[in-house]
Amino acid sequence: MKPTAAPGRTPRRAPSAEEAAYLDLIRTADLLSRPVAQLLKTVDLSPAQYNVLRILRGSPDGLTCGEIANRMITRDPDITRLLDRLEKRRLIARGRDGKDRRVVLARIGPGGLDVLASLDQPVRDAHRRLLGHLGEERLRALAGLLAACRGGED
Amino acid sequence: MKPTAAPGRTPRRAPSAEEAAYLDLIRTADLLSRPVAQLLKTVDLSPAQYNVLRILRGSPDGLTCGEIANRMITRDPDITRLLDRLEKRRLIARGRDGKDRRVVLARIGPGGLDVLASLDQPVRDAHRRLLGHLGEERLRALAGLLAACRGGED
DNA sequence: AAAGATTGAGGTTTCAATCTTT
DNA sequence: AAAGATTGAAACCTCAATCTTT
Numbered sequence: 473m474k475p476t477a478a479p480g481r482t483p484r485r486a487p488s489a490e491e492a493a494y495l496d497l498i499r500t501a502d503l504l505s506r507p508v509a510q511l512l513k514t515v516d517l518s519p520a521q522y523n524v525l526r527i528l529r530g531s532p533d534g535l536t537c538g539e540i541a542n543r544m545i546t547r548d549p550d551i552t553r554l555l556d557r558l559e560k561r562r563l564i565a566r567g568r569d570g571k572d573r574r575v576v577l578a579r580i581g582p583g584g585l586d587v588l589a590s591l592d593q594p595v596r597d598a599h600r601r602l603l604g605h606l607g608e609e610r611l612r613a614l615a616g617l618l619a620a621c622r623g624g625e626d
Numbered sequence: 627m628k629p630t631a632a633p634g635r636t637p638r639r640a641p642s643a644e645e646a647a648y649l650d651l652i653r654t655a656d657l658l659s660r661p662v663a664q665l666l667k668t669v670d671l672s673p674a675q676y677n678v679l680r681i682l683r684g685s686p687d688g689l690t691c692g693e694i695a696n697r698m699i700t701r702d703p704d705i706t707r708l709l710d711r712l713e714k715r716r717l718i719a720r721g722r723d724g725k726d727r728r729v730v731l732a733r734i735g736p737g738g739l740d741v742l743a744s745l746d747q748p749v750r751d752a753h754r755r756l757l758g759h760l761g762e763e764r765l766r767a768l769a770g771l772l773a774a775c776r777g778g779e780d
Numbered sequence: 781a782a783a784g785a786t787t788g789a790g791g792t793t794t795c796a797a798t799c800t801t802t
Numbered sequence: 803a804a805a806g807a808t809t810g811a812a813a814c815c816t817c818a819a820t821c822t823t824t
Binding site: 480481482484488489490491492493494495496497498499500501502503504505506508529530531532533545546547595596599600601602603604605606608610611612613614615617618619620621622623624 | 634635636638642643644645646647648649650651652653654655656657658659660662683684685686687699700701749750753754755756757758759760762764765766767768769771772773774775776777778
Binding site: 536537538550551552553556572574575576 | 783784785786787
């Protein structure tokens with residue numbers, strides 16, 4: 473008996489392994505990022521803003537826009553206005569550098585450190601809740617495969 | 627000799643395996659989705675719009691907003707305006723259902739099918755270019771791990 | 781001219797509130 | 803009242819053009 477499609481469903485060629493993995497990857501990232509974004513929203517931070525704060529916490533001497541852009545986990549073509557919003561809330565401070573007056577150094581402030589501190593444990597909990605059931609071994613296998621994905625042509 | 631941090635870099639506790647995998651996942655999804663989004667932009671489609679068209683191609687009898695939302699690879703809380711834009715370009719058509727006049731059925735049109743047809747090969751090529759170097763075995767392992775990720779608490 | 785950052789304009793996303801039909 | 807879809811307002815993202823300093 474030949475395979476039959478569900479009603480109203482046009483059968484198409486089987487998806488390639490590449491396409492299947494690609495879709496799984498996007499879908500999974502979206503699914504897992506959502507609860508974290510929800511958590512961040514309780515303190516009115518977008519994932520990108522949170523990412524910037526964590527980057528700046530790691531470099532208390534301050535970083536230029538370009539350096540921040542390089543370290544972002546997600547590409548962002550408008551660091552300026554991202555920093556604008558954080559500065560308006562006094563979570564960070566900005567200033568021109570003394571030597572090269574083209575560059576602007578962004579630094580995290582006490583307010584930013586406080587917000588981050590209040591999020592550290594909840595974020596860790598969320599990660600564990602979302603991925604802890606995989607166990608260390610599979611998590612490392614996953615990390616390895618993802619690194620291999622990023623080593624492709626593009 | 628005790629481990630020393632890079633200049634200006636505040637050392638922090640080693641990230642948990644969950645956090646590392648989480649960040650890798652988000653980063654990788656962003657990185658891989660970008661070239662595809664670029665390709666779609668050549669025909670003025672966003673990834674979400676492309677996703678809707680593919681979903682509708684699979685169901686020529688039409689689907690309700692709710693059904694479309696369920697099948698989206700990425701969650702979208704505003705299917706209405708997504709469809710608005712596609713309808714304005716005559717890639718899809720919409721109409722109220724006869725029986726239950728609350729529901730709106732969206733159907734793909736000839737224009738939408740044409741755009742999709744023009745994209746099928748380039749999209750396949752992009753997937754292969756991005757992920758083909760992994761090989762079938764690792765791709766399947768990846769798909770399995772991603773499925774396990776989605777089977778978590780949330 | 782090039783590097784670094786900012787601004788303007790348009791489209792998109794998001795939440796919540798609303799409208800319509802059951 | 804509940805399900806299904808639409809609308810309003812505000813924040814956000816993106817591209818290209820601009821400004822400033824080297």
